[in-house]
Amino acid sequence: MMTSAPFVLIALPVPVRTLFHYLAPTPAPIPGARVKVTFGGRSLVGIVIASTDQCDFDANKIKPINSVIDHQPLISNHLLEFIRWAADYYQAPLGEALQAALPAPLRQGNPAQHKADSNTQLWDLTEEGRGLPTGALKRARQQAGIISKLQQTGTSSWAELKAAGCSREALRALNDKKLIQPATEQNTPTIRQSPLTLNTEQQIAVDAITPNEFGVHLLDGTTGSGKTEVYLQVIARALTADPQAQALVLVPEIGLTPQTLARFRRRFGPSVCAVHSGLNDTERLNSWVRAAQGEARVVIGTRSAIFTPLATPGLIIIDEEHDGSFKQQDGFRYSARDLAVVRAQKLNIPLILGSATPSLETLHNAQNGRYQHLHLTLRATANPATPIEVIDSQAATEHHGLTPEALEALARHTNAGNQALVFLNRRGFAPILQCRDCGHQLSCPHCDARLTLHRNPYHLHCHHCDYQQAPAKRCESCQSHRLEPLGAGTERSEEYLSRAFPSTPVIRIDRDSTRNKGALDALIDRVHEGEPCILVGTQMLAKGHHFPKVTLVVILDVDSGLFSADFRGPERMGQLITQVAGRAGRAEQPGQVLLQSQHGDHPLLQLLLNQGYGQFAQALLDERELTLMPPLAFLALLRADAPNPGAAMAFLQQARELAESIQTDQQIQILGPMPALMEKRGQRFRYLLQFKALSRRTLSVYIRQLIALISAQKASRTTRWSIDIDPQEM
Ligand code: ADP
Ligand code: ZN
Ligand code: ZN
Numbered sequence: 001m002m003t004s005a006p007f008v009l010i011a012l013p014v015p016v017r018t019l020f021h022y023l024a025p026t027p028a029p030i031p032g033a034r035v036k037v038t039f040g041g042r043s044l045v046g047i048v049i050a051s052t053d054q055c056d057f058d059a060n061k062i063k064p065i066n067s068v069i070d071h072q073p074l075i076s077n078h079l080l081e082f083i084r085w086a087a088d089y090y091q092a093p094l095g096e097a098l099q100a101a102l103p104a105p106l107r108q109g110n111p112a113q114h115k116a117d118s119n120t121q122l123w124d125l126t127e128e129g130r131g132l133p134t135g136a137l138k139r140a141r142q143q144a145g146i147i148s149k150l151q152q153t154g155t156s157s158w159a160e161l162k163a164a165g166c167s168r169e170a171l172r173a174l175n176d177k178k179l180i181q182p183a184t185e186q187n188t189p190t191i192r193q194s195p196l197t198l199n200t201e202q203q204i205a206v207d208a209i210t211p212n213e214f215g216v217h218l219l220d221g222t223t224g225s226g227k228t229e230v231y232l233q234v235i236a237r238a239l240t241a242d243p244q245a246q247a248l249v250l251v252p253e254i255g256l257t258p259q260t261l262a263r264f265r266r267r268f269g270p271s272v273c274a275v276h277s278g279l280n281d282t283e284r285l286n287s288w289v290r291a292a293q294g295e296a297r298v299v300i301g302t303r304s305a306i307f308t309p310l311a312t313p314g315l316i317i318i319d320e321e322h323d324g325s326f327k328q329q330d331g332f333r334y335s336a337r338d339l340a341v342v343r344a345q346k347l348n349i350p351l352i353l354g355s356a357t358p359s360l361e362t363l364h365n366a367q368n369g370r371y372q373h374l375h376l377t378l379r380a381t382a383n384p385a386t387p388i389e390v391i392d393s394q395a396a397t398e399h400h401g402l403t404p405e406a407l408e409a410l411a412r413h414t415n416a417g418n419q420a421l422v423f424l425n426r427r428g429f430a431p432i433l434q435c436r437d438c439g440h441q442l443s444c445p446h447c448d449a450r451l452t453l454h455r456n457p458y459h460l461h462c463h464h465c466d467y468q469q470a471p472a473k474r475c476e477s478c479q480s481h482r483l484e485p486l487g488a489g490t491e492r493s494e495e496y497l498s499r500a501f502p503s504t505p506v507i508r509i510d511r512d513s514t515r516n517k518g519a520l521d522a523l524i525d526r527v528h529e530g531e532p533c534i535l536v537g538t539q540m541l542a543k544g545h546h547f548p549k550v551t552l553v554v555i556l557d558v559d560s561g562l563f564s565a566d567f568r569g570p571e572r573m574g575q576l577i578t579q580v581a582g583r584a585g586r587a588e589q590p591g592q593v594l595l596q597s598q599h600g601d602h603p604l605l606q607l608l609l610n611q612g613y614g615q616f617a618q619a620l621l622d623e624r625e626l627t628l629m630p631p632l633a634f635l636a637l638l639r640a641d642a643p644n645p646g647a648a649m650a651f652l653q654q655a656r657e658l659a660e661s662i663q664t665d666q667q668i669q670i671l672g673p674m675p676a677l678m679e680k681r682g683q684r685f686r687y688l689l690q691f692k693a694l695s696r697r698t699l700s701v702y703i704r705q706l707i708a709l710i711s712a713q714k715a716s717r718t719t720r721w722s723i724d725i726d727p728q729e730m
Contacts, residue, residue, distance in 0.1 A: 005051035007062065011095040012039055012046045013107070017707070019094065020046070021055050023064040032073030032080050034109060036066040045109040047075065047098050049084075069109055075101075076292075079309050082343050089342075091703055091723050092332045100332040101307035103284040114289050119159040120282075122183040122270045123171070125150050129179035142170035147179065153258070154192075154266035155183050159283075160258065163518035183270040190271050190297060191236050196229055205230050205374045209352065211238050211245075211314060214345050218321075218366045219354040221376025223582025224546075227354045230376070231317050232267050234352065238314040239268075239297055245314030246291070249300040250336055252323035253277070255543045256302055258521050268298045275301030275308060303328060306336040306343065313347045316340050320543060321353040321362055322575055327728040335726060356582060357575040357613050360621050364631040386553075386584050386591040388577070388609050393557075393596035400496035401488040406554045406594055407500065413552040414504045414532040418589060420552040421535045422493055423542070423580045427510040428452035428461065429492045430485030435475035437482055442472060446683040453485050454512070455495070465682035493556075494536045501534060509537035542579040553584040555595045562602055565677055566730050567629055570604055571620055578613045628692070630726070634699045637724040638689040638706070639676070645685040649673055651719040652689045658709040659689070666698040677730045684720075688730070700725075 008028060009019040022037055029035055029048045037046050043066065055062065075083070075098075087097035099107060106112060125132075129147060137144040146166050150156060161171065174180045198206060201221075209217055221227045235247040251260060256276045264272045273296030275287045287308075290296040294311030301308065303326055318326070318337050326336040337353065344351035353362055353371070366373040391405045401424070402410075413420045430453045433442045442451045444462035451460040453471065460469050474481055485492070494508040507523055514520035520540075527535060530549050535541060561573025577595065584591030599605060608616040625632045638655055642648040652673035659670055669692040676686035691706075693699035703723060710716050 005053050006059070007052050007055050008035075008065070009049045009052055010035065010037060010046035010065075011049050011093075011098055012037070012044050013095045013099045014039070014044075015093055015096060017091075017093045017711070019049055021052075021057065021062050023062050024051060025065055025068065029065070029068045029070075030073045032075040032077065033068060033070035034074055034106075035068050036109060038063060038066060045069070045107060046095070047080075049080075049094070070112070074106065074112055076309060078346065079307070082339075082346060083307065085342060085346075086334055086339055087332075089700070090332065090334050090725050091700075091707060092334075096332050097334075100304060100328070100334075103288050104281050105285045106288070110285070112285075112289055112292070114286050119157065119162075120286055121158050122155050123150065123158065123161065123180050124155045124183040124270070126178055126181050129174070132179065140170065140173070142167050143174050143179075146170055146174055150180065153262035155270050155272075156262075156265075164521055165518065190269055191239055192267055192269065194229070194233060194236070194267065198229070198233065199226070199378060201376050201378060202226050202230050202233075205376065206233050206237070208372060208374055209234050209315075209350050211241055211350065212348065213350065214348045216341055216344070216351045216353060216365070216371040218358060218362055218371045218373050219352050219376065220358055220366075220373060221354070221356060222379065223356045223579065224379045225356075225376035226379075227319070227356075227376060228263065231319070231352065231354065232264070234315065235298060235317075236267065242312065242314060244294055244312040246294060246296065246310045246312055247298045247315050247317065248305065248308060248310060248313065249298065249317045249319065250305055250326070250340065251300065251302065251319045252543060253302050253325040254540050255320055255323070256300065257524075257543075257545065259524065259545060261300065264298060264300055271295070271297035273299050275299060275305040277302065303336040306334075306339050313349055315350050315352070316344050317352045317354065319354050321355045322357050322359040323543075324572070324728060329729060330722075333722070333724050333727075335728075338726065357578045358617070360571055360617060360624065361631040363617055364621060386581065386593050388555075388581050388593045388595050390600035390605070390609060391594055391596050392598070392600055394598050400492060401556055401596075402493070402496070402554070403596055406596060409552055409592060409594060410497070410501065410534060410554065413592070414501065414534065416551075417532055418551040419527065419530075419533050419535065419547065419549040420554065421537070421541060421547070421550050421580075421583055422497070422554045422556065423538075424488065424490055424493055424536065424556045425538050425558070425576070426452075426487075426489045427463075427491070427512055427538055428489035429455040429495075430487050430489055432486040433460065433471070433483055434486050435478060435480050435482065436484050437480040438475060438478040440475050440477035442476070442483075446680070448678050448680045452489065455491050456512075464678065488556075490536050490538060497534050497536060505531070505533040507533055507535050509535060509540055511538070511540065514540070539576065539580075541583065542576065545583075547583060549589075550583055551589045551591050553581055553591065553593045555580055555593070557596065559597055559599050562599055562604060567624075567627075568728070571617070574604075574608050574613060574616050574620075577608065628694070633692050633694055634696045635727055636691045636699055636703050637727045637730075638691070638710075638721065639686065639724055640673075640688070640719055640721040641676075641684040641686040642719055643684060645679075645687075647719060648685055648687045651715050651721065652687050654713065654715060655689055655706070655710055655721075658713075659691070659706050662702060662705050662709070664698070664702055666693060666695065666702075668693050668699070668702050 007021045008024045033048050083097050087094040238245050273287045291299050292309035299308050321337050328334050365371045391403050410420050433453050444467050447464045449464050490510045494506050498506045561569045581593040584593050640648040640651045671690040673687045673689050
């Protein structure tokens with residue numbers, strides 16, 4: 001008879017880098033199953049990792065498991081192994097990584113089951129509904145609204161219809177008339193044919209991607225060159241080849257727009273499943289379960305969706321792979337893009353990394369042959385990419401920040417019946433409120449940051465810690481009443497442009513104007529009506545949207561990237577300019593792009609404007625090679641923060657001494673302790689110690705030793721500290 005091991009090792013959601021021993025019940029729970037245990041007097045949900053005979057503690061003190069939640073493993077072997085790899089690589093506690101990977105209801109111990117929910121119910125048009133002549137429902141505006149929405153999206157959930165202002169009654173009436181139906185896999189084909197014929201470059205890209213074989217493919221194509229169409233057709237191929245296969249698609253946080261989702265739903269029907277921060281707990285759980293059971297054939301989500309369970313994984317796609325939102329910046333600090341490479345490799349499936357402005361990391365991997373470099377150079381719809389003209393903005397002395405040339409171009413394009421886009425990566429009315437008499441600027445009491453003045457509603461706001469206050473009437477420093485807003489945010493540009501162009505609608509799109517559910521949809525719908533208008537917005541406008549009538553793009557104030565203390569500043573600036581410029585002239589009309597800059601003759605800017613992103617990126621890569629920075633070297637940060645600067649600094653000083661005591665033949669360069677780029681944020685002082693090595697492996701081994709040394713110190717329990725592998729922010 002086989003005797004089962006007496007102990008099980010459990011991962012618990014606590015910030016300790018170890019697994020915990022509990023007594024194994026009979027039968028012993030399987031790895032990947034959840035159990036309830038008592039830990040430090042609390043009842044916690046943990047995940048079984050393994051059984052073992054080994055235990056260094058007094059076996060009599062080991063507690064039993066309170067209850068076994070799953071009799072089948074909740075997390076498959078593959079997924080568990082992948083999450084373990086991730087925790088190991090990022091040197092994070094496994095319990096914390098598992099926590100990040102599971103939706104809240106599962107973390108709390110709820111059963112892994114769908115809940116039928118009227119909100120997530122998908123609807124589509126019936127045959128009859130599709131054939132409905134336009135204007136047929138003229139008398140019933142609400143019903144007509146639902147029909148036209150479904151015509152655009154193919155399939156929409158009730159929650160989405162509700163957010164767009166549709167009523168329950170109208171939905172019921174249409175259902176009774178058999179014009180719409182609840183969409184199910186049974187009544188909707190999984191793949192609808194694409195009406196588009198691929199151009200040669202697109203076809204080469206689609207053909208290059210072999211299913212059932214690991215390979216990373218960089219799909220490097222300008223905005224509008226048809227990358228998304230390539231994704232759709234590669235997915236269609238994979239799903240046709242294997243009637244069970246699933247595709248996982250990750251998009252940036254602000255890229256998962258209703259338009260993006262609609263495009264996938266039109267092609268793949270109700271088997272498309274979204275995973276993003278806008279979902280409530282039930283919706284998240286439903287998506288998770290549908291993906292795990294293989295019912296969701298296309299899972300489309302943001303960063304954390306990289307941990308979605310897949311019954312039959314077929315391929316992974318990361319759209320806009322350069323986007324910063326794929327990196328988690330607190331807690332379990334992982335990069336979903338980098339993890340995608342590992343997951344695809346473990347599963348032996350292809351990965352597509354798509355971007356018009358690939359990150360230097362990805363370009364480097366393409367150059368050294370690890371990734372296949374696929375190019376889309378033609379815009380799918382005839383128009384070549386628009387050259388960017390620089391305007392010297394030193395001349396823009398007015399506070400609204402627009403030069404006479406830009407204003408003149410705005411007038412010309414809107415008079416010609418087209419739309420224009422003004423890009424300004426700063427929300428609010430003005431970034432600075434300054435005293436005219438003594439020059440004092442209002443700053444956040446909790447951060448090293450100035451308060452932004454907002455007009456609507458009227459208040460001062462810290463964009464780093466969310467601190468808010470009523471606008472001061474007097475200067476804190478000299479009591480003067482003469483406080484003056486300096487510089488322009490989107491609210492100010494909107495206000496000025498509305499006055500300057502009274503007969504042209506000005507539509508502002510930023511986090512503030514789209515806060516309410518359905519607001520973004522409504523604004524985008526207005527733009528799609530096609531009337532001349534001026535769009536003013538932040539980088540929300542730079543992604544995921546296709547505005548066919550926009551012929552002019554004006555870019556304000558991106559100079560800070562040239563002089564950023566962060567070594568990635570210029571790379572990010574180049575990506576942003578290229579992405580925003582790509583919004584111009586996406587349809588038949590040729591476009592114009594104006595860039596206002598105070599440093600138009602800066603060599604990097606000149607390189608970008610004259611030679612394009614590819615050459616620009618190459619110059620940055622050459623520089624990183626000279627300075628030995630990523631991707632030519634590897635970084636890790638030890639971060640510490642505390643309510644007073646002394647404590648965090650002392651902790652890092654001590655850490656540096658420990659770090660220097662580690663014997664290694666390999667060179668590790670240690671820098672710091674030094675203040676983070678924003679030293680004080682949310683009432684905490686933040687410092688870091690930087691480690692650099694020429695090999696990933698060397699750095700990893702070294703940091704592991706360092707963590708062990710630090711964890712043995714008393715200060716490690718009283719100071720808040722963390723390790724950031726491959727950091728994206730300083
Ligand atoms: P990207 O993802 O690179 O920005 P999209 O896939 O969104 O590009 O394509 C841009 C536009 O061109 C879309 O309106 C799309 O429908 C259209 N398009 C893409 N591929 C083709 C094609 N082969 N033939 C015609 N139109 C296409
Ligand atoms: Zn003053
Ligand atoms: Zn603040």
